[in-house]
Amino acid sequence: MSRIGRKPVQIVAGVKVDLSASAATIQGPKGLLRVGIPRGISCRLEDGRVLVNRSDDSKPKRALHGLVRALLANAVNGVSTGYTKELEIEGIGYRAQVQGRNVLFNLGYSHPVEFPIPDGIQISVEKQIRIAVSGADKQLVGQVAADIRKLRKPDVYKAKGIRYAGEVIRKKVGKTGAK
Numbered sequence: 001m002s003r004i005g006r007k008p009v010q011i012v013a014g015v016k017v018d019l020s021a022s023a024a025t026i027q028g029p030k031g032l033l034r035v036g037i038p039r040g041i042s043c044r045l046e047d048g049r050v051l052v053n054r055s056d057d058s059k060p061k062r063a064l065h066g067l068v069r070a071l072l073a074n075a076v077n078g079v080s081t082g083y084t085k086e087l088e089i090e091g092i093g094y095r096a097q098v099q100g101r102n103v104l105f106n107l108g109y110s111h112p113v114e115f116p117i118p119d120g121i122q123i124s125v126e127k128q129i130r131i132a133v134s135g136a137d138k139q140l141v142g143q144v145a146a147d148i149r150k151l152r153k154p155d156v157y158k159a160k161g162i163r164y165a166g167e168v169i170r171k172k173v174g175k176t177g178a179k
Helices: 059-078 140-150
Strands: 016-019 024-027 031-036 041-046 049-054 085-092 095-101 102-106 114-116 119-125 130-133 161-164
Touching: 016 041, 016 102, 024 059, 031 059, 041 059, 049 059, 059 140, 085 140, 095 119, 114 140, 130 140, 140 161
Parallel strands: none
Antiparallel strands: 016 024, 024 031, 041 049, 085 130, 085 161, 095 102, 102 114, 119 130
16 A cells, blocks of 8 residues: 555645546635546545545556545645745846736846746746745646746856755856966
């Protein structure tokens, strides 16, 4: 039995879960998420909890058992409290600003970079150098934050660029000129 899959997913107040054979729909104050349930994995509601079971003990089913339970737990947490990733911009003249459903970045390129905000994601910019990406879907929040970071990865020599809040950049030593 999977140690992760064995644990029931607690449904918090204000969250509604609808189960079908192939998907679970989780609805809460932060939105609606749909989690696919693969064949061989079954879910049932019991006492305000979701229990996940598998049909047999094959290795792929054991892996999916824990995966589906973790995805359901992430969805329940996402629609109730949500997820947030914070990024920091470092560098002279580097800044960001929100314009409608786009974020406009000045990152030292010859042109400003426009980043469209996907549905289900909120982006706020504080002091033009701190970016907060938030939403109900944990995977989408992480992917959008990674895509923003990819616009200008931190430089290993001067640590200029976009990085996650609290991320430590290992700097390299520059070359020394012959004297």
